[in-house]
Amino acid sequence: RTNEHDADLAQTVPFEEDDKDPSVWFLDHNYIEGMNDMFKKVNAKEKLIGWYHSGPKLRASDLEINDLFKRYTPNPLLVIVDVQPKDVGVPTDAYFAVEEIKDDGTSTSKTFVHTPTTIEAEESEEIGVEHLLRDIRDVAAGTLSTRITSQLQSLQGLHLRLQDIGKYLQKVVDGDLPVNHTILGNLQDVFNLLPNxxxxxxxxxxxxxxxxxxxxxxxxxxxxxxNTELAKAMSVKTNDQLMSIYLSSLIRAITAFHDLIENKIQNKRQQEDDDARKEEADKKHEIEREEKLMLNGTSEKTEKESKEGEPKNDEEKNKKKR
Structure with a gap:
């Protein structure tokens, strides 16, 4: 296919980069050459078309790394894969490096230009992935939470598609894009299927x-x-759902407020218990200190009396003997 590439295999390449200085990096190109030679022995038709990293955005060293891959392919393709996508859609962005010609006549510079990408799978792969994802569930999330999350993601995807359709139609109205009767016919079919x-x-x-x-x-x-019967039924159903959501929000807020009050009461009781234990420990320490002082005073008094009862010198001892 003209101007299109099919990528069906990717391999991990040893790569290191200095966290403080992105211009310092290491890529094991010998590993790339060895793996490329082994793949050619298995399938000679497969060729290296580019490289990828997990971004999630372009980095300062991407142009230098892209120049290194020109040893194996004339125009390497860079694919950035977002491993933690926040938006609904294809989590990849593809770029080609081109020479940017400046209007002021200065030297040209290289830059990346975006190219569209799609992720497709064969029928057998789709079935296998579908069964695999069906068994992979969040243990902390229940069935209702999983279903609501799926519906939310579907609505977000629908919203993005409607935005793309609106942008396309606006460009057609402004004359930036030519009129495509096939696309307009499909849009008309979509609107004809909507309930009135x-x-x-x-x-x-x-x-x-x-x-x-x-x-x-x-x-x-x-x-x-x-208002038709369908409109009335939709309004009634929507109001019932909104009432359920409203009551659920109230119950959740009241439950959270109750938990907050219980937490404050528990913390207050714990603080009072800690203060009581601390006060009791201080009293016990004070009693022990007083008992110790009393014992020390009694021992000093006894020692003093014993010293007074003893003869002061040898003469007194002799007198007592006489």
């Missing part, structure tokens, strides 16, 4: 009248539109 919740009300003068009856109905009043 506000059908225009029939005007009596535009309908055949027979014996005071207008199109088989009596008493048709004028107006631009009227």
């Amino acid at each position: 919740l506000s059908a225009p009300k029939a005007v009596s003068k535009d309908l055949p009248s027979v014996n005071g009856m207008v199109n088989g109905s009596v008493g048709i009043s004028g107006g631009l539109s009227e």
Whole structure:
């Protein structure tokens, strides 16, 4: 296919980079050459078309690394894979390096230009991945949470697609893009399949009248539109769902407030228990200190009395002997 590349295989290449200086990096090109030679032995038609990294954005050393890959392919393709995508859509961005010619006549510089990419799979791969993802679930999330998350992601994807359609139609109106009748026909089919919740009300003068009856109905009043049974049913269903959401929000807020109060009460009780234990420990320490002082005073008094009862010198001892 012209100007299109099919990438069906990717391999990890040893790479190191200085965190403080992005211009200092190492790429094992010998490993690339060895793996490329082995792949050629298995399938000679496969060729190296580019390289990838997990970004999630372009880095300062990408142009230098891209020049290194020109040894193996004339115009290498750079694919940035976002391993933690926040938006719904294809988590990849592809770039080609081109020479940027400046208007002031200075030397040209290399820069990356974006190219569109799509991720597709064969039927057998789709079935295998679908069964695999069906078994991979978040243990902390329940069935309801998983279903709501899937619906939210679907609505986000629909919103992005509608934005793209709106941008395309605006460019067609402004004359930036030519009119494509195939695309417009598909859009018309999409809008034709949408339910008409506000059908225009029939005007009596535009309908055949027979014996005071207008199109088989009596008493048709004028107006631009009227609410059909489908619109009424949709409104009732929507109001019921919004009421459920409102009640759920109230219950969740009250439960959170109750937990907050319980947490404060528990913290207050714990603080009071800690203060009581601390006060009891201080009292116990004070009692022990007083008992120790009393024991020390008693021992000093006893020692003093014993010293006073002993003869002061040898003469007193001799007198006592006599």
